[in-house]
Amino acid sequence: EAQVTQNPRYLITVTGKKLTVTCSQNMNHEYMSWYRQDPGLGLRQIYYSMNVEVTDKGDVPEGYKVSRKEKRNFPLILESPSPNQTSLYFCASRSLGGDRGGRTGELFFGEGSRLTVL
């Protein structure tokens, strides 16, 4: 089954304790990205990656790191989490094929990771 898998799904942690949220996709997609969802703000893009070893900032990258060492995995790293990073996080992937250079490709989302930083 084609899917994007995130772990953990739920996490409560404390300020300053480094954590990693993993994301893995089995669709051989080149593109992967991370979003955070907050009430009244919708989804905001944190980072994206066009392929292995290629990453770029989205709208809200501060306080986050990513890496793309393998095509299927795109972990989100919070080196020193703070309470304002309490949020629902989504990973998504898509193929870069398709019409118009892949621009219209559908995003496939994971089920989300709810993070609480105390």
Add this chain to the structure above:
Amino acid sequence: GDSVTQMEGPVTLSEEAFLTINCTYTATGYPSLFWYVQYPGEGLQLLLKATKADDKGSNKGFEATYRKETTSFHLEKGSVQVSDSAVYFCALSESGNQFYFGTGTSLTVIP
């Protein structure tokens, strides 16, 4: 910069009522436009999309037309069902790298 503005919710409708959720956008170029749906406890799923002006996206009875002159992409359905209860997000992408989402509109359909 690019942005999406969509109708505030929540929206509550009776079954078989007509649905409209408004979405307008700001973009410097010619974006692709999307509607995504999020069911409780799940990630977002693509509902429909349109890639150029005057295109109509449709799926599961939902429709939206890409209107360049009014920079809009309103979502409509003629007769909603209880199973349509979800949060709906309008989104755009010009480059295919960066995606911009609206704030989401929660829809509840009551029997």
